[in-house]
Amino acid sequence: MTTPGAGPKGWEAIRAEVLRRIDRREWAPGAVIPPEAELAEEFGVARATVNRALRELALQGVVERRRKAGTRVATHPVRRAVVEIPVTRLEVEGRGQCYAFHLTGCALVVPPPPVLARLGLAPGSRMWHVTTLHLADGRPFLYEDRWLNPAPLPAGFDPSEPALSINEWLVKNVAYTYGDIAFSAEPASEGEALQLDVPKGAPVFVIERTTWAGEVPVTLVRLAYGPGYRLRTVL
Amino acid sequence: MTTPGAGPKGWEAIRAEVLRRIDRREWAPGAVIPPEAELAEEFGVARATVNRALRELALQGVVERRRKAGTRVATHPVRRAVVEIPVTRLEVEGRGQCYAFHLTGCALVVPPPPVLARLGLAPGSRMWHVTTLHLADGRPFLYEDRWLNPAPLPAGFDPSEPALSINEWLVKNVAYTYGDIAFSAEPASEGEALQLDVPKGAPVFVIERTTWAGEVPVTLVRLAYGPGYRLRTVL
DNA sequence: TAGTGGTCTAGACCACTAT
DNA sequence: TAGTGGTCTAGACCACTAA
Numbered sequence: 001m002t003t004p005g006a007g008p009k010g011w012e013a014i015r016a017e018v019l020r021r022i023d024r025r026e027w028a029p030g031a032v033i034p035p036e037a038e039l040a041e042e043f044g045v046a047r048a049t050v051n052r053a054l055r056e057l058a059l060q061g062v063v064e065r066r067r068k069a070g071t072r073v074a075t076h077p078v079r080r081a082v083v084e085i086p087v088t089r090l091e092v093e094g095r096g097q098c099y100a101f102h103l104t105g106c107a108l109v110v111p112p113p114p115v116l117a118r119l120g121l122a123p124g125s126r127m128w129h130v131t132t133l134h135l136a137d138g139r140p141f142l143y144e145d146r147w148l149n150p151a152p153l154p155a156g157f158d159p160s161e162p163a164l165s166i167n168e169w170l171v172k173n174v175a176y177t178y179g180d181i182a183f184s185a186e187p188a189s190e191g192e193a194l195q196l197d198v199p200k201g202a203p204v205f206v207i208e209r210t211t212w213a214g215e216v217p218v219t220l221v222r223l224a225y226g227p228g229y230r231l232r233t234v235l
Numbered sequence: 236m237t238t239p240g241a242g243p244k245g246w247e248a249i250r251a252e253v254l255r256r257i258d259r260r261e262w263a264p265g266a267v268i269p270p271e272a273e274l275a276e277e278f279g280v281a282r283a284t285v286n287r288a289l290r291e292l293a294l295q296g297v298v299e300r301r302r303k304a305g306t307r308v309a310t311h312p313v314r315r316a317v318v319e320i321p322v323t324r325l326e327v328e329g330r331g332q333c334y335a336f337h338l339t340g341c342a343l344v345v346p347p348p349p350v351l352a353r354l355g356l357a358p359g360s361r362m363w364h365v366t367t368l369h370l371a372d373g374r375p376f377l378y379e380d381r382w383l384n385p386a387p388l389p390a391g392f393d394p395s396e397p398a399l400s401i402n403e404w405l406v407k408n409v410a411y412t413y414g415d416i417a418f419s420a421e422p423a424s425e426g427e428a429l430q431l432d433v434p435k436g437a438p439v440f441v442i443e444r445t446t447w448a449g450e451v452p453v454t455l456v457r458l459a460y461g462p463g464y465r466l467r468t469v470l
Numbered sequence: 471t472a473g474t475g476g477t478c479t480a481g482a483c484c485a486c487t488a489t
Numbered sequence: 490t491a492g493t494g495g496t497c498t499a500g501a502c503c504a505c506t507a508a
Binding site for chain 2: 023059061076079080081082083084085087090178179180181182183184185186187201202203204205206209211213214225229230231232233234235
């Protein structure tokens with residue numbers, strides 16, 4: 001051990017030691033490492049503790065585990081990172097800036113076919129189309145273009161005069177259980193350019209999300225961030 | 236339960252049931268849910284099983300847990316998503332395309348001060364500067380601009396004639412234990428535009444990574460993806 | 471079929487923190 | 490200080506899959 005007596009205890013210590021051996025090539029990429037039971041004996045802990053440590057490493061993509069085949073050091077380290085999907089208001093306030101938003105459009109219309117297809121809704125279905133400009137210290141920060149399925153919403157719902165941003169309102173009233181996300185860089189559309197006050201075609205960072213409440217599609221949203229936006233995380 | 240007898244067993248069933256109650260507002264955002272021991276009794280399982288389920292939900296950002304304070308439904312659902320940081324070759328091959336790369340530059344030079352500062356190296360330190368163009372079916376896919384700290388590299392290392400791409404070589408030879416990542420959308424620099432065959436200023440999706448082996452900085456890399464690139468994941 | 475990881479149990483002690 | 494989550498243990502059974 002590097003500094004006896006110091007450092008983490010328990011399963012984190014096991015994880016650290018396994019990582020160290022992998023780093024030093026004592027266990028090379030692609031090689032099988034000893035089974036849990038063996039490591040448990042070596043480290044003098046219960047197998048469950050070793051299991052916890054190796055499970056975390058598998059989650060991070062450092063090792064690959066298969067029953068009977070054992071645990072291997074990942075050959076092609078598809079490292080996994082956890083990113084936090086921000087709530088805009090908190091993100092802005094977290095920078096010490098003043099948050100505001102402005103509803104720029106709201107209508108119950110038939111969306112373009114790709115939108116319906118993506119959500120698995122019947123052609124001709126009507127959806128709320130809500131566009132919002134989010135501001136940080138009065139300057140454009142994020143342009144939100146959202147399609148809302150009326151079906152899972154409370155009867156008589158009208159998004160046109162919200163006290164909260166649509167996203168926060170949704171969170172409080174129509175929890176979802178599942179969704180997918182895609183990140184991309186795209187040229188600002190005419191509308192986005194206008195709202196974000198950037199030239200048309202300028203790079204915007206785009207987060208596209210679909211969310212579902214069980215089997216029912218809830219919303220498809222495109223978030224276009226202005227220049228300088230970065231999404232950070234750790235490996 | 237929705238469909239008795241069907242569905243997951245064990246801790247996943249507990250997680251699903253807790254999620255269902257949160258969705259149905261039986262447990263509202265911000266509210267404290269019963270302690271582990273109580274849930275264990277209700278579900279007829281050991282506390283460790285409930286713990287596993289709630290720990291997963293906390294990891295996803297659905298609930299927040301604090302000792303003594305108990306487990307609360309997250310008020311501001313900072314949802315967390317796991318993204319896989321791709322290995323370029325596998326990513327390209329996974330699309331059924333043919334992968335190749337081309338070293339476009341390689342020199343041992345003093346990097347600009349921001350690079351040194353970011354890695355915590357002394358002013359005037361020299362680093363390898365390696366640029367690589369990655370191709371999919373012969374077309375530009377990704378332009379890689381990498382700074383490499385010679386210190387942790389094997390003596391006599393020369394990156395100018397690699398059999399593997401630098402990234403894969405690094406993975407096999409200088410494992411790292413830690414790093415951070417940022418995603419952004421940026422206008423293509425002159426060099427990137429030239430290599431990726433896009434107009435200068437066109438949007439490129441940028442992944443910037445720093446990696447460390449223990450306390451020693453290993454590399455700082457900027458990956459600029461051509462048009463149409465999307466990074467996907469699930470919530 | 472046998473080896474390995476995945477999970478559960480019942481109980482225990484510890485660490486943190488609201489009160 | 491007392492309640493709650495965090496973790497560990499020793500043992501057990503199950504599920505998957507390579508040989």
